Amino acid sequence: MTTTANTTSMSQLQTTTITREWVEHVAVGGAVLGGGGGGSLEEGIEFGTLAIEYGTPTIVPLSALDASDTVLTVSGVGAPAATESAVNPVDYVRAVDLVVERLADRGTGVDALMTNEMGGFAAVNGLLQSAVTGLPIVDAACNGRAHPTGPMGSMGLSAEETAVQAGVGGDRGAGRHHEVTVEASLQSAASLVRQTADAAGGLVAVARNPVTAEYAGTHAAVEVYDQAEAVGRAVRQSEDGVVLDRVAEALDGDVVVSGTVESYALETTGGFDVGTAVVDGHDLTFWNEYMTLDRDGERLATFPDLITTLDAANGEPISTADLDEGRSVAVVVAPAASLSLGAGMTDPALFEPIEDAVGVPILDYAFPEDY
Template sequence: MSNHGYDDITAEWVEHVAVGGAVLGGGGGGSLDEGIEFGHLAVEYGDPEIVPISELDPTEVVLTVSGVGAPAATESHVRPADYVRAVELAVDRLDARGTTVGALMTNEMGGFAAVNGLLQSAVTGLPLVDATCNGRAHPTGPMGSIGLSEDEVVLQVGVGGEPGSERHHELLVEAQLGSAASTIRQTAEAAGGLVAVARNPVSADYAASNAAVTVYDQAEAVGRAVRTAADGATAVDDVANVLDGEVAVTGTVESWALETTGGFDVGTVTVDGHELTFWNEYMTLDRDGERLATFPDLITTLDAETGEPISTAELSEGQSVSVVVAPASSLALGAGMHRPELFEPVEEAVGEPVIEYAFEE
């Protein structure tokens, strides 16, 4: 299917991809309920289109779309129109310089992220490419910048916050990548916790070489496994099988602590003696001092009763969950996952060694 693009994007396909995306989000990647609603809206509005990146002229410009912010933020207010607005502001700015945008690309997988771009495609007529910056969710902008260097000057647009209030922001920034990403993150905080983003225009040729290519089939397969399973235990096992992973533990959430700081959710979870840390997404899984999985390996939590994915922001003590892990090699990863220096902020955030495990020789 992915060889020919997705000609007929249905409500059922949206639901499979959003659920699979939520699993691949690894605890992050946005709200699944909002993702399904957003995807349905796109299908009702028009005809969103997904094409293989190989179908684009190599010189055509691909623009990444994302949401930036803390999933647990309670004051956030981003409308579907804001996602479209961010794209339009970026397209207009580039157009003024004689650069035409040829396609869009979502930045990661997640309950919302996996379907982000569909509405923008339906409204603008620009196709989405069957690629993402990463075929899983990741916490920082630089990780999702497909290998662009921190000092490369990029264009980023953020839109969000309650309309008509002091929290509403429309920001267009052109700066070095690291600075632009932190400016967008600060804007998300000022807007109440979240902004819709369009950013980092690159050539299709560059995207093809540095992005995670062909991602929707995997998301759909994972989502289908969850949604067609007879019960939670079957769903959990099927997801592990689809991802060549394993069920690390099924048990009760004994403790869960989350703090929203700097535009991120950071915290810890304990499930039957297994300790997890997260920074939006799960970063580490340990048992009795032994490291079982480390980001960018996929560490994801599913409701043990229903098999539905549960994000780090949605967990609560006493819940019965299964922790599924899959090796990074099972995932489509972009160039941002292959640079150890981009993992230094992870270690600072969660206070655990990450680089030595993620980049074992």
């Protein structure tokens, strides 16, 4: 491990105490906020637990950093249902190393880490990297929910702006392990990392898009962990009979339907999971995350509104990759206004690929004032 970083006096930072209970609640809440995506909940709990067993990861508010400090985003890129993916914990640290090394060549460093989004894995992504490198994680994310594409998690950076990104992953034994560092336009870099994920079996660990703390404070979703923890507690500490209502209440949302998955179709293509599901007459589309919810031709919710599926009995979140026909689920919806969203959710151009992927109108509903 070769990470070098700028030093910040930890005694000057207000830190979050990270315990096993905190990891479990944030991972569960993150999985709900993942809206069907955001990575595996089981792997997230394992990853977060490994981090606190290894060392002392720290989370600090963005305000604890100097405006000019550099914040590096960590992420996973790929299709959740990919069956040949292989990313080890060390790969997440290695991705950070690669970007740090590239920046060191310019005489600059990294001062803090930030997760890309919320999700079962994404909400705790960064903990191990923090424990290993000593870099704090900031209480922010590129987005306070999960989203399918890299540009959506770019905090409003221009598609033509030069970005530095690194991706690491794949099964070494199968000859599919890849390490790539890309410096290109944001759009090109994101595309190349997505192609690397596809070549590596479906998933890579990523570090990308270093920005100043000042930029993150203006363009990222700030103070995201409290909501994730509150939602996770609602799932884990509520009795079965009221858990769905408690989760909806924590999100300022509603339980739209509770019923049986009547049909379900998923295809993994181009590094994404794309498909449809029907729950008790309610039609869902997804592109990694749920994109739309309709009933009898009426649109009920559209990304970036949160559409998420939970086990109807115990409220445990169910990702789009883990849905099955015949399963009893509840669909909970929360309006975008109830979520902490980054600048990537305000650009209509970033939503155009969704329509191509799922084949239903998105822009008319997500940006009614513009279309």
